[in-house]
Amino acid sequence: LYTLVRVLNFGMSDEVKNKIETWTSRNGLKLRELLGESWFDDWFDAQIEVTSRNLLNGLISLKKVGEILKENAVILRQLAAVSKLCGFIIEAADYYQKCFRFDPYNPEDLDGYIALLLSLHRTKDAEAILWHLITHFKFSVQTYTALAYFCRYSFQTEEGFSYAKKGQGPANMPHFEGYLIAGILLAEGPKPKEAIPYLHKALCLNPRRFEVYETMTSVFLKLNRYEDAKETATDCIYRIGSTAATSTLHAKVIIHIEIIGNNRNHSSDRKSYREATCSLESALKMSPYYLPAIYTLVDLYITKSEYERAEAYLTSVLSVYKTHPELLKVMREVKWMMGKLDDYDQFMALVEDVRPSLNEATSFNAVQNALRSVSSSLEMEVGSLTEGDENNENLENLNEDAIQTVTPETVGMWPELRYLSLMNAPARNTRNRRQSVNSNRSPYNP
Numbered sequence: 323l324y325t326l327v328r329v330l331n332f333g334m335s336d337e338v339k340n341k342i343e344t345w346t347s348r349n350g351l352k353l354r355e356l357l358g359e360s361w362f363d364d365w366f367d368a369q370i371e372v373t374s375r376n377l378l379n380g381l382i383s384l385k386k387v388g389e390i391l392k393e394n395a396v397i398l399r400q401l402a403a404v405s406k407l408c409g410f411i412i413e414a415a416d417y418y419q420k421c422f423r424f425d426p427y428n429p430e431d432l433d434g435y436i437a438l439l440l441s442l443h444r445t446k447d448a449e450a451i452l453w454h455l456i457t458h459f460k461f462s463v464q465t466y467t468a469l470a471y472f473c474r475y476s477f478q479t480e481e482g483f484s485y486a487k488k489g490q491g492p493a494n495m496p497h498f499e500g501y502l503i504a505g506i507l508l509a510e511g512p513k514p515k516e517a518i519p520y521l522h523k524a525l526c527l528n529p530r531r532f533e534v535y536e537t538m539t540s541v542f543l544k545l546n547r548y549e550d551a552k553e554t555a556t557d558c559i560y561r562i563g564s565t566a567a568t569s570t571l572h573a574k575v576i577i578h579i580e581i582i583g584n585n586r587n588h589s590s591d592r593k594s595y596r597e598a599t600c601s602l603e604s605a606l607k608m609s610p611y612y613l614p615a616i617y618t619l620v621d622l623y624i625t626k627s628e629y630e631r632a633e634a635y636l637t638s639v640l641s642v643y644k645t646h647p648e649l650l651k652v653m654r655e656v657k658w659m660m661g662k663l664d665d666y667d668q669f670m671a672l673v674e675d676v677r678p679s680l681n682e683a684t685s686f687n688a689v690q691n692a693l694r695s696v697s698s699s700l701e702m703e704v705g706s707l708t709e710g711d712e713n714n715e716n717l718e719n720l721n722e723d724a725i726q727t728v729t730p731e732t733v734g735m736w737p738e739l740r741y742l743s744l745m746n747a748p749a750r751n752t753r754n755r756r757q758s759v760n761s762n763r764s765p766y767n768p
Contacts, residue, residue, distance in 0.1 A: 361390045365397075375563030377408050378608070395425035402431070406438065407532060409566025409609030414438060422451065429459045433467035433489070433499045440475045441613070443647055448472070463489045463497040470503045474510075483507045498527040506537050514541045532558065532567045539571060548579045566609035573601035574618055577625070598622060611642050620652055629660045645676045 364386040371380030381404050384397065391397050402417035418435040432455055439448035452472060455465040466489030473482025486507060489500030501524040508517035518541060524534045535558035542551035555575045559568045580594035599622065605615040616639055623632035636653045643649050654669035 361387045364390075368400075372404060375561075377404055377563050377565055380404055381408055381410075393424045395421050395428065398424070399431055402435075407530075407562060407565055407567065409570075409605065409612035409615070411438065411442065411609075411613065412611070415442060415444070419447075426454065427458060429455060429462045429464040431464075433464040433471065436468045437471045437499075437503075440471060445475075463491045463500055465489075467497065467499040467503055470500075470507070474503065474507055479507050479511055496523070496527055498524055498531065501527065502531065502533055502537075506533070509537045509541045509544075514544045517541050529561050532562060532565075532571075535561075536567075536571055539575060543575070543578050551575050551579070564604075566605040566612040566615055569601050569605035569608070570612065570615040570618055573598040573605070573615075573622075576601070577618065577622060595622075595626065611639065613643075613646075616649070617652070620656075624656070624659070629656055632656050633660065647673060647676050650676065 364383045368380045368383035368387065371377070371383060381401070384401050384404060388394075388397050388401055398417050398421035402414045402421065405411075405414035405417060415435075415438050418431065418438065422432070422435065432451055436448045436451050439445070439451070452468050455462065455468050459465050466485045470482045470485040470489060473479070473485060483504060486500055486504035489497055490504065491497035491500060501520050505517040505520035505524060508514065508520065511517075517537065521534055521538045521541070524531070525538075528534070535554055539551050539554045539558075542548070542554060552575055555568075555572050558571055562568055576594050576598040580598075599619075602615055602619045602622065605612060606619065609615070616635075620632050620636060623629070623635070633653070633656050636649065636656060640646075640649055640653065650669055650673050654666060654673060657663075657666040657669055
């Protein structure tokens with residue numbers, strides 16, 4: 323079985339399953355007897371679809387497994403990861419929430435869960451998970467990385483980068499999220515080029531995480547390396563597949579390079595406009611409420627002075643995200659551009675109404691205290707071992723062509739067979755589980 327799942331990474335079809343059936347039957351065994359339950363066929367089909375970049379089909383098969391193994395944390399984590407890749411952000415958050423409910427004393431993916439909650443402005447939920455990490459997994463890389471995400475959200479870049487470096491783990495067990503958030507923080511700073519080595523390292527650790535390509539593309543656009551940005555967006559589709567996220571990234575590159583650039587030259591490119599619009603519409607057809615696609619489409623309408631279309635579209639979206647502060651701000655600006663001052667005042671009041679949930683209710687006072695207390699205690703108890711400087715000393719020497727060296731054959735190193743046995747039984751909520759310094763080893767995150 324270990325050979326089977328490894329072979330899948332080379333792009334082979336489900337004919338391999340028949341071959342495995344033959345191998346096992348020669349020894350008087352059957353695949354179902356080895357694994358015990360009928361969920362395996364759907365799970366196996368899901369792995370084939372995911373490794374073949376047919377994520378929507380893989381998600382369908384995974385959901386069938388989830389109906390059988392309702393409380394299984396391994397399945398729930400993969401459901402969350404694939405849902406996020408497909409652009410179903412709210413659904414992914416729900417799967418992470420279920421996983422946390424059934425398996426609260428495993429820190430795996432909790433930092434990614436916090437990042438997802440913060441992107442949805444669900445700060446109180448994110449803070450609750452952060453407190454759980456600080457309480458039970460003070461020395462885990464997930465805790466450091468979660469603190470870095472909170473620092474990013476509260477615009478504390480320097481402190482966030484310090485936590486991100488600690489969240490990268492030891493050299494023999496590097497933590498993907500630590501390198502990712504380090505790259506994101508640097509990409510959003512005044513020297514985005516410094517993010518490239520960290521993003522390349524993250525790419526080598528997990529070539530199927532969309533956020534790496536998204537951040538790398540933004541860096542290249544800031545550096546006016548437009549060809550590199552195009553290649554990265556194209557490579558993202560090749561590695562991950564056609565999803566709402568990858569289609570949106572493709573549209574963003576077109577808008578930035580072609581449309582914005584042409585506007586500066588006082589000309590227009592209708593072909594680029596149509597291409598970007600079609601790409602965004604395709605993304606929203608796959609995931610109607612994928613926020614980055616929504617933002618990008620509205621920005622496109624505003625760029626072309628199509629304020630009525632932007633207003634109508636935002637009205638429909640706000641029926642789902644009723645109190646999302648960023649969407650309310652965009653609608654407020656659209657009303658201003660249309661000269662609807664009464665509506666502008668109304669949305670100004672709505673923005674003020676949701677502000678306490680972001681600044682006053684959480685206000686990050688508790689988080690700030692946690693940052694300080696954890697910082698001091700970790701420095702005393704862990705010291706230089708958690709700095710991870712030895713992991714980063716050669717990062718600057720990484721070749722930028724590394725992005726091209728990741729092949730489909732190297733994608734997704736599959737686990738030991740013990741993960742299959744874990745899948746067949748619900749996770750137990752035990753507090754005696756050994757706290758792991760790095761619990762990001764599950765390969766079920768595509």
